[in-house]
Amino acid sequence: MPSLLRFGEDDFLRCRFAVSPLWETQEAVRTLKRPDRHGYHVPWLRRIRAAAAGLDLAPLWLLMPRRGHSPDWLGPPPIGPAATFEEEIAAVRASDPEAAREDTARALACTPGASESPRGRAWLADPARMVRELADALEAAWRVLVEPDWLRLRALLEADVAFHSRRLAEVGLGRLLPELDARLSWDGRTLTLALHGEYARDLGGRGLVLMPSVFSWPDVITGFEPPWQPALVYPARGLAGLWAEPGARVPEALVRLLGRNRAAVLAALDEPATTSALAHRLRLAPSSVSAHLTVLRDAGLLTARRYGHQVLYERTPLGMTLASGG
DSSP states (O other), rough: EEEEOOOOGGGGGEEEEEEEEHHHHHHHHHHTTOOOGGGGGGHHHHHHHHHTTTTTHHHHTTTTSSSSSOOOOSOOOOTHHHHHHHHHHHHTTTHHHHHHHHHHHHTTSTTTTTTTSSSHHHHOOOOOHHHHHHHHHHHHHIIIIIIGGGHHHHHHHHHHHHHHHHHHHHHHHHHHHHTTOEEEOOOOEEEEOOOOOOOOEEEEEEEOOOESSSSTTOOOOEOOOTTTEEEEEEEEETGGGOOOEEETTOOEEEEEEEOOOOHHHHTTSSSOOOHHHHHHTTTHHHHHHHHHHHHHHTTEEEEEEEEEEEEEEEEEEEEEEEEEET
16 A cells, blocks of 8 residues: 655645755665665675674664664654754754653564563663663764765765755646655645555645655655654665766766866766765865866856855756767
């Protein structure tokens, strides 16, 4: 049976896009236990294998059933369009212990025997300690699994938001929503997601957080109970090239025209990106990348657009033609 999200009049006014490093951390942990998610992430899995072996992820995995509820308090919807991990983990640490206990008990019930395990009993008996332990585990996972690549991941996620924000302006919300994933359909008031299991919810005037994700692929995820804003998490665009090595697709003719590093900057902009993300991806100094971006923009090959505190660079049609070797 499908999942249904029903919109009222006010919900159309309260839909927003967001990016969440906390969510990516949770889903990176989940991906380590999900071989069906490994396809796009083999280079990342190889690189983090040794470091991940030093993490104790068992407490987090206990609350990540393959089917069923995961605690909302441990990975709530982002508090803003571009919240930092530090801001998000601070909100997790500030969770009300009794509310977290109730939410956790629901998740434990989805795994046979988990509620009666030593860890499950200890958490339910001392929820304040549980909040500290699980927040510490999430922060350790962030430092090892996600933070070293966050500039690259954030660039991809922000590029997805920029693309779909343009589509929203062009076609409106009703046409945009089915474009986020082939499993989504829209009938004017209800967003339907073709999934196993049945879930129906009235948004109740709180709208919907639309959140691209790298590590959630191939899943589309809906959920979050009050007091959190409902959310829809969908696979971000551009995953196929996420872990590509820098310079792997730079046409030689473009190198002869622009020089190797400037050509690499132009070729790397398959999706809009910031100076810092490009510098990290290409292993160049940010000052050098900034200078190349200025030259490319002045030549009419790029445009620059502000997104929150970031400036995203994007190829113009002329830049696209040159980068493709056309």
